Amino acid sequence: MRKIKVIGILLLLVVLMVQCQKSSVLPAEDYDDRLSGGGETVFNATSHAFSQMFTGMGTYDNYVHSLGDDVFSRSFVSAPAPINSGLGALYNNVSCISCHHNDGIGLPTAGELQSSLLVRISQPGTDANGGPLAVPGYGVQLQDKAVFGKLPECKVNISYTYNTYTLDDGTTYELRTPTYTLSNLYTPIASSYMLSPRLAPPMIGLGLLETIPESQIVAGADPNDSNGDGIKGRANYVWDVNTKTRLLGRFGWKANTATVITQVVSAFNQDMGLTTSILPVENSFGQPQYDGLKDDPEVADTIVNAVKFYAQTLCVPARRNTTNATIKRGEQLFALGKCVNCHKQTFTTGVDVSRPYISSQVIHPYTDMLVHDMGAGLADNRPDYLAGGQDWRTAPLWGLGLFETINSPGYYLHDGRARTLTEAIMWHGGEAEASKAYFSHLSTADRNALLAFLKSL
Numbered sequence: 001m002r003k004i005k006v007i008g009i010l011l012l013l014v015v016l017m018v019q020c021q022k023s024s025v026l027p028a029e030d031y032d033d034r035l036s037g038g039g040e041t042v043f044n045a046t047s048h049a050f051s052q053m054f055t056g057m058g059t060y061d062n063y064v065h066s067l068g069d070d071v072f073s074r075s076f077v078s079a080p081a082p083i084n085s086g087l088g089a090l091y092n093n094v095s096c097i098s099c100h101h102n103d104g105i106g107l108p109t110a111g112e113l114q115s116s117l118l119v120r121i122s123q124p125g126t127d128a129n130g131g132p133l134a135v136p137g138y139g140v141q142l143q144d145k146a147v148f149g150k151l152p153e154c155k156v157n158i159s160y161t162y163n164t165y166t167l168d169d170g171t172t173y174e175l176r177t178p179t180y181t182l183s184n185l186y187t188p189i190a191s192s193y194m195l196s197p198r199l200a201p202p203m204i205g206l207g208l209l210e211t212i213p214e215s216q217i218v219a220g221a222d223p224n225d226s227n228g229d230g231i232k233g234r235a236n237y238v239w240d241v242n243t244k245t246r247l248l249g250r251f252g253w254k255a256n257t258a259t260v261i262t263q264v265v266s267a268f269n270q271d272m273g274l275t276t277s278i279l280p281v282e283n284s285f286g287q288p289q290y291d292g293l294k295d296d297p298e299v300a301d302t303i304v305n306a307v308k309f310y311a312q313t314l315c316v317p318a319r320r321n322t323t324n325a326t327i328k329r330g331e332q333l334f335a336l337g338k339c340v341n342c343h344k345q346t347f348t349t350g351v352d353v354s355r356p357y358i359s360s361q362v363i364h365p366y367t368d369m370l371v372h373d374m375g376a377g378l379a380d381n382r383p384d385y386l387a388g389g390q391d392w393r394t395a396p397l398w399g400l401g402l403f404e405t406i407n408s409p410g411y412y413l414h415d416g417r418a419r420t421l422t423e424a425i426m427w428h429g430g431e432a433e434a435s436k437a438y439f440s441h442l443s444t445a446d447r448n449a450l451l452a453f454l455k456s457l
Helices: 002-019 028-034 059-073 206-211 214-218 260-272 301-312 325-336 400-406 421-426 430-441 444-455
Strands: 117-126 155-166 172-183 194-199 237-240 245-248 371-373 391-393
Touching: 059 301, 117 155, 172 194, 172 421, 206 260, 206 301, 214 245, 260 301, 325 444, 371 430, 400 444, 421 430, 421 444
Parallel strands: none
Antiparallel strands: 117 194, 155 172, 237 245, 371 391
8 A cells, every 4th residue: 555655646746747837848949949037937828927936936935925926916005004004195006916917017097996107207407316306296206196185196198199101011000199298286386397107017027137147238238339230228327225326227117226126115105105114205295195194114124025026036928839930030030120139138147146046047038128219209308317318228028929918908118009019119219210110111921920929929
């Protein structure tokens, strides 16, 4: 009986190993093509593909990730309350997941419960640390919601104009141009001001991007276009509120945030009106909406660190159909069109002794982590540290082909104006003007191949 029991246990272990989706089971010839997140790639193409935790973690790290996941999904309420207290008095949404739907891209609407679009505001000039200059009475981000008895700062209005264009093969496409205006201001704005809409981005692979050595990123910068390819990628160095130093910007649509923890506490503070030990001052401080409560910080360090760890340890979905001839052709065209000059395929993460599972991973995010002039069409005309009014960070493309599955329908670009990949490409300008023209001149078959490649990411 004991022998039979042992054999049974061994068979069970074999079955579990076969079912395991870790990278080591891949054929060697497919290894690099499919492992977008290195060893932290997940083989899941469902609507939950962006919500899978790293596979190499131990029991404690799994626990912290799960705690962070729980907090990420919590809806906060106004104080005083026995649990999840501290929302507002001014806010944009009540939970992290309400903006990052399924840990993916957001919904480009304003004012609605599931809205994922926030609007940054500033006046001409820079603050003491070289960042955007706050507007008196409004700060650097507009909060369009408020708890009971308080006034939101304003209402954000979005209107679109639509224009139809034609590609060289006769295919038509439509671009919608957004216009953002403010109404119902709780108090007048005395100075001139600049607005910048920002859509909630996908959460995948943030820990991997954070671990890329700075030297690898800045090595790709070419602010003077020394190689003459028309691409002038620049690093954005920003003030980090956690370390109180200037660091390389890695996150945000303008690479205006240096670290994941700063991203987390900034979202707590600005998006939900929740204070932390790093940002202990209410976003409504100095305004009539200020609650005046002595409950700051409202989110404990343990909770902040759990959410940070959750954000750092979400897997990247594997590429799909990489041996398909059409997709291989599309990959070649992506390179020939010089799209790879900004959407750089490969980085290697650095060494993190506390997290060996994230160390020395060869990853394929398809970004150079730099900011580029994308032309007047996409400009918000609002500088953010070293990023100018026409500059945007090269968005990572890993997971791109699953946007429609995870966030049906999918939206693209910094404000979600693009509803298809073709629209997103045709909005490119500035340093990407030549690549856009290349795409528009492709034959129908080649253009479809390039799009198929993007959908395989």
